[in-house]
Every structure is written in C-alpha cells, then in structure tokens.
Amino acid sequence: MEALKKTNTLLILALIIGLAFHGSSIFFTLEYTYDALIHLFFASHYAADWFEPWDYSWYTGFTVQSYPPLIHQTIGLLSYIGGLKFGMFTVAIIGIILFITGIYRFALLLTGNRRVAGYTALLAVFSSTFIETLHIFGQLPSVCALSILLHAMPEIYLWTKTGKRRYLVSSLSLIAVTVTSHHVTPIFGMVFFIFPLLGMAVMDEAREKVETMKRVSFKVFYKALKSCFWRIVIFGGCSLILIITCILPYWYNSKRNPITQVPIPHGSRDNFLEVTSSGLVFFVIPWGILLFILPYILYRFYSKRYMFFGLSFSALTLLGTGGTTPIPLKLLGETAFNILTLDRFTLWATIMALPIFGEFAFRMTEGDLKDRIQSMLGRVYHRILGGSLAGGLLLMVGFTMTLGYFRPSQPSKIKMLPIVNFLSQDSHDSWRYLPLGFGDQMAWLSAQTNAMTVDGNYHSARRLPELTTRAIERIENSKFRGVEGIGSLQQFLTVPEKYNLKYIFSNDKFYDPILYFCGWQRLQQLENGIMVWEKLNVPPLPEILPKEKTPLFLNIMWGTIPVLTVILAFVINIMMLWLRKLRARKDEAPNFLKLSVAYTSFSKRLIIISHVWAVIILACLVFGLYTFYIKNTAQLSPKNVVQSYYDALDFKEFKRAHSYLDPEAEVTIDQYMLEVSVTDGILSSYAKLDSIGIDIIDISQAGAKAKVSTTWITPLEKIKKDYFHELIKDSGKWYIKPKKKDSDIPPDQLFIANSTTFYNHGRRKITTQQTHHEDVLKQPVLEILAAKLVRYKGQYSIIGELQNVDDVPADVVIKATLYNDVDKELAIHNAKYHMKHKLMPKETTPFKINFEGIAWSSTKDTMPTTFDPDQFTPMSLDEQPVKFNLQSAGNVANTDLYKSVALQNLEFSDYGINGSLYNGGIQEVTIPQLLVSYYDDKHELLWVDHQFLDEGVRVQRKQFFNYQPLDVAELCIIESSLENCFVNGLPNESITKKVFPRRDYSHGHAQLQPYEGKGYSFLKFDINSYIGNPK
C-alpha cells in the first residue's frame, strides 16, 4: 500500500517523454495538418471580436456559433500574450498533458493498478492513433475534449458508486468543459464511454455484494442497478442539461441553419480494401500494433467486469471500418453515415483499448505473461517477442510521424506576408479574393487579413448554393473534387461580379488556363511565387454587408460560458484537491483501487490463439506487400512498364520516364529532356491523368504492343486520347520504344518581331485618396454586331458578334438576361470561354452565353462518379424565354493581346475539317482555342462552337487540328434583335450611329468560309491563344 502512495514514476516518465517528443515535434507538424489552421482562424476571429458571432471572411459571411468555441477562445486569449501560433502550440501542449494524465486515470480506473496505468500512459505517448490525430489531422478540440472526458470518467464512476455529491459536481464540471470544446465527443462519449462505465460501476457494486465475480448473477446486478439507478439518472439528466445549455447558441444555429448540403466524400467512409490509401490512414495507422494483440483485448473486454466496455469496443471497431462492410451504414442510417467522419470511432476504440494494451505490456514485461512465455518457449523467445513488439510500436510511430513528410497532404508552406501586404495595399481588400492551391493554409491567410474570400475552410458553415449543392470542401482545391469542384470554380470565375470577386491568388498553375479563358488576367507575381490574377469590371464590396443577427443573450452566453466552465473545472478539480492536501487530511484511496485483479496465471490458450492471430496478421501484411511489389515494380510486366511510364509522365518525373525507354533506341536523357521541354500544351502542362486502360496485344517473349486509352483531366475539358506503344523485353526487363517526334524545322534562327504594347499607370499620383478622375481611363467603346437568342438541343443560348470599335484594346465582359413574354426575368449569366475576352482595336469576336444552372441544385440528382470538368448543367427554365437583354462592358486591356497565330491551312474531308495553325510571333502558345461560328446562306450568325487544341503551337511552327462540324439543322432562332443591347450602359444603337455610321457589312461576309453543312452555309474560324509563360 505504501508503494502505491508514492508518485508514479512511470507516469512522470510518460509526461516527460510525451512533452519532449510531441511538444517539440508539433512545431514541425501541426501547421501542415488538415484542421489546426482552421482552429487558428476561428481563434483569430475571437481575438478580434469576442462577442460577435458573425464573420465576413468566409463564404460571404458565416457564424462561428457553428463550432464549439472553447479551444478557439483559449487560443484567442493566449494570442494576446504571444500571437496566434503561440496560442495554438500552447493549447496543443496542454492537450498532450491532458491526454497523458487522462489516459492514466482512465487506466487506473479500469485496472485499479498504478503500475498498469503507468504503462498505459507510456504507451499512450507512442500510440499511433494519438500521433495521427494530433500530428496529421490536427484535431485539437477533439483531442482536448476526449482527454477531459477521460479525466471525468473516474469522477463519474465514484459518483455512481459512492453517491458523494462532490464527485457529481466534479464530473459535471469536466463534462461541461468537454461540451464546450467539442460537441460530438460528449454526445458519442455518452454512448460509447460513459454507458459502459456506468455498467461497470453497477457491476462493481454488485460484485461487492457477493464474494466472487462469478457469483454476480443477473439478479444481483439488477439489485445493484436499482441502488445506483437514481445516481445514474441524476448524472444523465444533469449532463444533458449541460450539453444543451453550455453550447445553446450552437444548437440554436443548427436549428436555424440546418446542414442541408450534399455530403462531402470522406476517406473514412471508403471500402478500405478497395481504397487502400484510406485503409492505411483510417485503419492500419490508428490501430497499429494493437492489431496484433486484438485477441487479448477482446478476451479482457469480454470478461464480466468489462463486459459493457467490450460491447462498446466492438461497436466502435465495427463502425470504424467505414464502407468496408455494410454494417456501419445500416447501424448509423444513411444520414448519419454521410455526415459523420467515421475515423473518430476508430480513434475512440483504440483509445479505449489502450489500458488493456498497458495491462498486456505490464504482464509481458514483469508479470505472469513473461513467466508463462519463458516457461513455455524460453527466455530468448520472450526477449525476441518483446523486442519485436517494441520495434513494431516504434516503427508505427516513425511511419505515422513521417507520413506527412513523404506524402505531403498540403502544399509546401507559403509565405503569407506578401499576400497580406498585397491585400492591404491600394484598397485591394475592397474586393473579395480567392486562393487556389493553398490547401488548409488558406485559413492562415484568412486569419491574417481583413479581406474576405468567397471560399472558406469549414464546410458545415457554407451558405452559397454554389457550394452547398456540391460535394466539395473548398473551391480552393477544386481540382481534386472533379466535376463538382471545377464546375463550382467555373461559376465563380464566370460571374465574379455577383460575389465582388476581383483577385485570385494562384499557387497551382493547373488553374491558369481556366482563369485565362474565363477572362481573367495576370496582374503580378508576388515575391513568394504566388501569381495574382485579376478581373476587370468588378464592383467593390458595398460598405454595409448583410449579416444574420443572433439574440444578444446567446452571444453573451457564447462569449462567457466556455471560459467559465474551464475556471470552474479548475477550481473544483484542482484547487479543491490542493486545499484538501494542504489540510493534510488523509484521503482514502479511491474505491476502484480495491478492485484490481491479481495477474497470476496467464491463459495458455490465449497465448496460442494470439500467436495464430499474429501469424494471420503477418501473412496479410506480407501478402499486401507482395501485391504492392508486383503492382509497382515497373518493368516486371508489359502492363507495369506502361503504367509506370504514364505515372512518371503524370507526375512530371521525366528522368524516371526515360528509364523505361528502350536503351537500344539510344535516346539519351538529354535528348529526351529536350524533347519534353519543347512540348507544351494543355495535355503536357495542365492535365492530370484520370484513368488509364492498358490493352496488351500480341505479347511474345521479346515484345508486345500496348494500346493505351487515357482520359486526362484538364481545367477546361476532359480529354480522351489513345496511344500505341511498342514494348520490348531485354534481360528480364520490359521497355517502351520511344516515339518519333515532329521534325519540322523553321527556316530562320533569329526572329525579329515588332509589336504594339500598352501600359496603364493606374493612378499617376501616389496618394491614398480616391483615384483622380483624369486617371480613370475611358471605357473602350464596343459595338454589338449581332445578338440572337437561340435554342439548340433543348438548351437556350445567346450568341452574337461584337467588335471593339475604339482605338485602345479592350477587355470585354458580356452579361445576358433572359425574359419571358411578360418581361419576367428568368436567368442571368455571363459569357464564359466562348469568346475572345481581349480585343485589339477593330477586332471582332463571336460570343456565346450558355445559361448554366447551379449543378445538382436538387440534391437528389445522381452525381456522376467520375471527373468531367466541362460537364454542363443547363439552367432549368420554367417558362419559355422570348426576349433578352445584353450588357457588355469594355475596360482597357494591356495584357494577353497576342494575335500572331494564323490559320495556315484548311482541308474539308468526310471525317471533319483538317487544318493547321501557324504561330508567326515570338511567344509560345500553350493552349490554342478555335472559335467556330456558323452562318446561314444570308450570312446570318446561327451558332458558335469552340475547340481547345491538345497541344500548343511553338514559335514559327505549325500545329494540326481536326474539327468535326456540327449539325445545326435543328437549331431554332427565337429572337434576333439589337434593341436591348447595351455597351458600357449606353444603347448599342447610339454607338452604331455615332462611331460606325457607314459600316461596310460586306467585309464580314468576305471573311466567311463557304461550307455546305447541315443547316448552315458558312463557317468562320477565330483563334484565341493562351500563353502559359509570357516572355
């Protein structure tokens, strides 16, 4: 008994190691986690305005009452001392301490043995589930809430057991802190932790009434339950009240803004056998070494005393398997299954198993298991076994810690200061911005700037239907979310005026083409390498923005209760403890210490079962590794080499790609890299391999042919392309035969070109005052030459032609509105990429405006499973549009005015129009776009179509294309009129009269290509060139 009173050295050791290990490594991991920076952003909100729940920074405004505030407020409070990041790291360190001590107390409660509890604390430091939650996911509130819940467990147990009021008070005070940290933890904690705990308490009560555990029958248990019943009810009732009142504003907000959004796919819901990466992250890592001792855990949990924990543990384990089995879906129901992230069940299961693991470690190192194994299998075997377990544990620690290093889940760290400075300069924060390719670091940017974004990083608070109807977390990473992502992004890019969106910070050049073709232009590259894009003609944000008001008392509750719960819990649990200690009153040992089991004879059968189980697990592991090897060893089979080659190309690892090429072909790495460096275009620079189908034909000993059907995702379109490869086998390895490159050679070595360039000062005088009116450039005058409302394939579009009739280049924005016959507005949209947005003086462009609805606005619509960026959701119009209004606006453009691509040749064949483009200038055109206009026999415009070319056009070279003309016989012109067309707010007619009174229409007609097509007589080709790297 004396030994038990002493300070537990193992716990102290665990704390020291835990603080040294986690406390130092969080500085290298926490900022790269998924969630930590989001909490930091929330904290910055509280630090700036404690009682105001409305935040304008994200999603055109949202309420922070959508997430329990304690952790955020604590970081916010600490930020007054040493800044936001200081607050975050401090909270993380507090979380680590709370976790280690919490698991110690939980283990002590469960086993009644301080030594075992010490082992548990030590193992908890190295448990892969904790490492993953903290260092990879960064779930600070979840970690803290769970730790405090663990602290509450002994108090709850003692209340149930003894009925002493101080235990009720202390347990409730801790529950209150848990609730204000994280709402899900106490709710599910009630079910999975507290219910079994209460069960165990009752069981212990029953045990005390009889001599041995074996005598505890159902009747005895029922009697004990009756004696504890009211305590349980009181505790349950009080907890429920606390859960409701402590975060009442949260519930109020959930009721008012119910989460009516399309579920966002989460890896924890995958079938882990199919999606092995999810299986690794959400199953293998959290379980780690525990997988090997699963039989022991189950054996112990299904002993009579822990029976309820056993049930809870089994349920948690099952739920944690996600979509691997249909059970979680059936248990939780469709809604809960799609809202909850199931990884938390695994987290709880593994945390719950830790005390048993601690017990196992104790018995293995110094208990009966050691003796048993030594007697059965010898001392050496025991040491080897112990060593391998410890090694396995350390391996998992190392693997989990470095996962983020080898497979970064986030883009590398971005220096935010240049962006923050840019936003605060020259009133740039009067518009909204959008980061692209920032990962979760966007939250850190938001925390530092006053400017607002349309995006956000807390998807439950999304409000814009453009976002809530799609399964995307952020627009920022839309490329990973397929059609919904890019579709959502395109909507924001096409109609930025609606959101006052003017600036885009692009950290991923993948998005560049879509930005260009939607009419955005590069502004400057910041010193941290981030490219700033801007859009002209976007009005600034209004001074007063709408917000949702919440009652004052709720705001006060939200601002005060969470911190109060902490102070109260501190007073009740720690101050009281000190006071009692100071009074030197002899404290009786907690009740549960009496119930420890003596570890005397370890079951032989269990050892055998455990060994069999371990062998099975090892076999699975070896098999997994073997299949991984077979699949991934590049040159083992023809299929592998093709797969690896395309994989290397996809990830731009050209050196690796070159290593798969036939060495006999004598293409040196230098030659190969050169060939790669001169290929540019949407496929080679902006495409992501979506799927690859490899057909191996004619396989023989020495060679094979492969037909490779690929689909590539580009920001603009989904491209399907087939390739053929010859493969050869040389000394056991398969190789790809390199292909011949286009050998076209331009005649000249040095090209000389003159060009007209433009520059706009902005403001000439450096002043913070409003721009002088004489520094505001006149809007270039445009003239709409034709505008028609047409219906084609059941979809309404407005097509037309427009000319820049001014003397300066113009950036053109066109907005169209549809009306029915009683002038009711039906739809509004802007021209996306069916036009040239930048026009030189007197240049013309065709245009087409498609009326795009918000995709899958009805959540019932089935979503396609694969990526298709150019998938189009036509707006569903209830009524027939008969009229339209066209508003075009010009602004002086001075970039992206490259016009030196010529239509070099055209040939008309039965299988489409073959042509070639020739680049006669000095910039390399990365993505050429063809705009094809269709005209009838009276030279009247009928339709506008487009085609992006897969490959770029290099300087002074040709690029071939094939265009399949459409059948427009079905097309119906509903209205053709220039009456309601406006340019810069002025009627188009007045411009025609004033600027171009004697227009010669025959010029336009003479430029049309006669072509006998289905429903049309003429075609016109216009060329729009995107330059990826302007020089």
Add this chain to the structure above:
Amino acid sequence: MRLIYLFSAILCFVSCSSNEEHTSEGENQSVELLQHQKTYVAGGKIDLSFETESTSEIYLLISNAFGNSVLTPIKDKNKLHFTIPKNFSRKTGPCHWILVANGEQLLKDSFRIEPKTSAQATLETYFGPRSITAGIQDYSMLVNVTTDPFDNVYPEGTEVIFKSQFLNSISEYTVPSKDLISWKNIYSTTKSGRILVNTSFKNITSKELTTIVFPTLGEAFEIETDRNHAFADGNQIMVLRSGIIQDKYNNIVGDGTMVNFIIKNSKGAILKSMAPTINGIAKASILHPSEKEEWQIDAYITGAAKSNSVSIDFDAAITDYSYEFSENNRLITVGPLVSFMDQLVPDGILIQLEIFSETGQYLETKKVSSIKGLGKIEVPKEFYPDGSYRFICKTAGIIKEFEVTFNEE
C-alpha cells in the same frame, strides 16, 4: 442630422407639453425682430435678435440648404439673441426661420446668404471623355464650377475664361455660368493629337487637362507580300504587309488597329493571318503552302476599310517522289523528297498516308514529318492483320495511290 432633427422635435414636444398651462392663461406673445438685414455673406456672423415681453420658452427653427435646426436663445432682459450656427451661415441660398413658443408660430421670415466673392475663388474643372475621335462630330466637354472658400457656387453669370490648345493654335472663350456651372464642348479636330485645356477666373487658373484625339476609321489601303522565293516548300515564311493605313483626314490609324489578311486558296479554303498596326503598317506572316497554290489575298479592317486584292502563285517545290516497301511491306519509305534545286527538302514536310480496307472503308490517317528528305511509316501487324489494303499517300500536294498485301507466312 436626422437624429438632431428628431431630438429637436422631441424637445419641442416636451417643451410644448410642459408649457401647456401657460398658453391657457392667454399670455401676451408679442415679439419684434430688431434688425431687418435681408442678405448676408457666407461665412459671416449672423445674429437674429428679438424683443419680447413673453416669459415662455421661445425657440428659433431655421432651415436652409444645409438642413433644419432648432436654436435656443441667449436671453438679455427682454431681448432674445439667436446666433445662426456656422454650418448654416456658410451655406448660400435662402434661409428660412420661424420663431415658436409653446408650439405656436410667433414670427416667420427668411434671409439670403450670398457667396463670399471677396475671398479667393476655387475652380473645380472637369474634362471628359479623355479621348475622342478625329473629325467634326466628336467632342469633349469642359465643365467649370467656380466656388467660394465654403464650396458655394458663384452667382449665375460669373464669367470664366476657357482656353484650349491644339498644335500651334490657342483658343480662348469667355463662358458665363448658368445653372451653377460654366461649360463648353471642345470639338475634335481633323488632325489627331492632343488637346490641352484649362480654365481661369480672375487670377486663378485650373490645372492642365487633356483629351487625346485618336484618328478615325481607316480608309482603303494597299497591301503587298514579301517572300524569299515562289516555291511552295511549306517552310519559308511569307510576310503580308499593308501600306501606311490612314483615315480620311490623312491621320495614320491608331497603333494596334487590327488588320485581317484573308487568303483564298485555289481549293476555296479561306485562310487568315492577322496583325495589329504599328505606325499604320500591319505586318502578318504565314508559311508558304506545301503544294502548288494560287492565293488571292485581301485585307480588312472589318467594317471600315478594305485593301486591294493581291494574287500570288506558288510553284511546286517537290514535283515528284518515290516510295518503297520493306520488312514484309510493312515499312513504307517515302522519298527522298527533293526541292526546286534538287536539294533535300528541309525537315518537317508532312507526309500523310490514308489507309483503307479492301472494301474501301477508311481506317486511319498516319502522319509523319520528313527527316533528311525521307518519311518512314510503319504499318504494324498488330493493328493491320494480313490482307490487302489501299493506301493514299499525300505529300506536297502530290497524291499517290497504291494497294499492298501483307502476307507474313
């Protein structure tokens, strides 16, 4: 402002209600204005004094362009002094006042505040649009507002001098103000350039303001071609150049004006190259065709001007070529391709091989570009099993058709 108004209204109301008893007594309310000045100069001190026997609370309601207010008097025996606040006394125009007591109007009158023309005036000048088109129709408008130090507009008819400069001429006009502003349309000139303007009043002048006169639409122009030789080698670059394009007033059209060169080839295809002008000259380029061609070239500034038509012929550079089969007929070698001096053609001549099945069904077009005068096309057996095929080879406009049978026994 609204708050003040509301507050004063409440004040009135409260005072009215509290003094209700006094009114009922039917007290003598005779009040007399002590001075009768009808005009004041903005910014000066304006005091209104009244003499009255009444003991009730008396207020002065004032109202002018600045707004409304209620003033409380400074009492001096039986005299009441009201000082009009600065905000009101600095605003020109009529200023109405009403003297009230117990909610009843005692006296009512108004006076005028005139701009302070004795102090130095300020000129607010606007000129726009900032660019206009040469000719006789377009104009920029020069607007001037003369104000006193309190931003009050000078009286109607104030004469302001407008000056404008274009090339060597400086014009001067005297423009009297009407409806608060003086304005004049500065008409465009037929010559392009820059018009500078300013305004002045007494000894003050505005800053210099500018409008640019851009040339108007281009007129018919000439084009020419420039090429190294007349052979269709598909490699050399031909330059399409316009003469200096001018508008009808002989101004060179604005830099950057887009000129479309439209080429009609002998097969009826419309090709095009385009270029913006620099100093009126547009210079576009296009490759020589790769086969014998006749091109008719026109250039347009769409809607405004058209060039002369230029016809240009290209002679075939490659007059014939041979082809041979190897590797069981599966490797077709086209060439050597020789050009007009029997030199090997530059690399990159396109060789197209259209493959048809025995039954005449189109299968595929294989394209290769020549290297050292040769083009090698492989027809792999994996995709083309043994049998007969018809091939059409197109190179430099020369079409050759042949049938090949693969038989690999």
